[in-house]
Amino acid sequence: MKKINLLGATGSIGRQTVEVVKEHPEQFKIVAFSSGRNLELTRAYIEELQPELVCVQTKEDCETLKAEYAHTSIKFLYGNEGLVETAVYGDSEVVVNAVIGSVGLYPTLKAIEAKKDIALANKETLVTAGHLVMEASKKHGVKMLPVDSEHSAIFQALQGEKDKNIEKLIITASGGSFRDLNREQLKEVTVEQALNHPNWSMGAKITIDSATMMNKGLEVIEAHWLFGISYDDIKVLLHKESIIHSMVQFHDSSVIAQLGTPDMKVPIQYALTYPDRLPLSSKRLSLADIGTLHFKDIDFERYPCLRYAYEVGRIGGTMPTVLNAANEVAVSAFLNHQLSFLGIEEVIEKVISQHSSISNPDLTTIMEVDQETRRITQSFLK
Ligand code: NDP
Numbered sequence: 037m038k039k040i041n042l043l044g045a046t047g048s049i050g051r052q053t054v055e056v057v058k059e060h061p062e063q064f065k066i067v068a069f070s071s072g073r074n075l076e077l078t079r080a081y082i083e084e085l086q087p088e089l090v091c092v093q094t095k096e097d098c099e100t101l102k103a104e105y106a107h108t109s110i111k112f113l114y115g116n117e118g119l120v121e122t123a124v125y126g127d128s129e130v131v132v133n134a135v136i137g138s139v140g141l142y143p144t145l146k147a148i149e150a151k152k153d154i155a156l157a158n159k160e161t162l163v164t165a166g167h168l169v170m171e172a173s174k175k176h177g178v179k180m181l182p183v184d185s186e187h188s189a190i191f192q193a194l195q196g197e198k199d200k201n202i203e204k205l206i207i208t209a210s211g212g213s214f215r216d217l218n219r220e221q222l223k224e225v226t227v228e229q230a231l232n233h234p235n236w237s238m239g240a241k242i243t244i245d246s247a248t249m250m251n252k253g254l255e256v257i258e259a260h261w262l263f264g265i266s267y268d269d270i271k272v273l274l275h276k277e278s279i280i281h282s283m284v285q286f287h288d289s290s291v292i293a294q295l296g297t298p299d300m301k302v303p304i305q306y307a308l309t310y311p312d313r314l315p316l317s318s319k320r321l322s323l324a325d326i327g328t329l330h331f332k333d334i335d336f337e338r339y340p341c342l343r344y345a346y347e348v349g350r351i352g353g354t355m356p357t358v359l360n361a362a363n364e365v366a367v368s369a370f371l372n373h374q375l376s377f378l379g380i381e382e383v384i385e386k387v388i389s390q391h392s393s394i395s396n397p398d399l400t401t402i403m404e405v406d407q408e409t410r411r412i413t414q415s416f417l418k
């Protein structure tokens with residue numbers, strides 16, 4: 037029985053993690069989980085999963101649940117400190133980090149110190165401080181197990197392979213909700229249209245990131261850290277069907293790809309069963325039914341956010357931290373109807389242009405830069 041601490045249980049990845057666990061009750065047990073503000077689903081999961089620890093975002097919600105479950109021995113916590121305690125709790129082997137944003141960084145570092153393997157969906161953690169996370173995981177002998185579908189595909193393609201034989205990583209991109217629109221047409225798009233992703237059903241922030249292609253940019257940085265590959269050897273390829281989830285090209289010209297119907301439960305489960313596999317009730321791929329797959333090179337003029345990600349990744353230091361924080365604020369402003377869709381990239385460009393990178397930043401510097409960037413981005417919104 038593998039014990040799991042799940043951060044972000046009520047989100048899109050969190051809910052699918054619960055579904056995977058429910059498919060294999062004899063294999064997995066969620067002993068601690070965190071949620072944000074969704075109390076209704078938190079209650080449902082308390083009943084269903086019978087956890088030992090539950091963390092919510094606010095003190096009031098925590099008090100409410102404590103009173104409701106006074107007859108149980110469940111421990112209730114809240115806020116960022118509670119999130120850390122959830123991450124390091126008990127003798128769980130693995131932490132699934134499915135929270136959104138750089139709030140996931142500190143709990144991840146603490147879980148690594150507690151020698152728990154990390155099944156990482158929360159890509160912002162690696163974008164914000166990839167050098168610290170990878171260094172800590174090596175130091176403590178902890179596995180970083182990718183949940184992001186592209187990185188899981190690369191991870192699967194690399195099984196039995198030597199890193200020295202990798203020539204190139206090829207990350208596929210669906211193109212998001214607006215892949216068939218030109219830049220002129222992007223001026224008019226609404227939040228509702230942006231939230232309508234053609235292939236994947238995901239949380240709001242990542243759906244917008246997919247539409248701006250910032251998601252792919254964050255994934256390029258994530259891949260750089262996870263697999264130790266230079267930015268010159270990471271290529272993004274448009275592939276609108278989301279059937280090939282990514283590929284690795286080797287020095288002998290061989291390319292190994294991982295395929296499947298778009299279903300996040302597959303990479304979530306692989307992160308939990310690695311290096312083994314378990315059956316899963318996911319829809320089987322029928323290439324005959326699909327018939328044709330399409331591929332196209334990326335136009336960096338059409339997708340400036342992807343270009344920014346390569347640029348800040350190559351500069352390194354605190355630049356990716358700034359990109360991530362500016363993006364989190366800008367996307368949130370767009371979702372709140374305070375910023376137009378194209379305003380997202382305009383604001384991000386202004387914020388990254390004014391920052392001078394600090395090289396090899398420690399955790400305190402990262403956190404300060406993250407907070408300062410949020411303030412600066414807000415000021416550009418006014
Ligand atoms: P969601 O927005 O659906 O879920 C986020 C989760 O985090 C929810 O449980 C939410 O709680 C909780 N949360 C939000 N803010 C806070 C906070 N400040 N403190 C503590 N908890 C918080 O996100 P997704 O599941 O879509 O994405 C999660 C991560 O996985 C992201 O980094 C994303 O990029 C990555 N990812 C997601 C994919 C997907 O298919 N969704 C695919 C690949 C990667 P509540 O809802 O209760 O308020």
Ligand code: MG
Binds near residue numbers: 184255
């Ligand atoms: Mg992805």
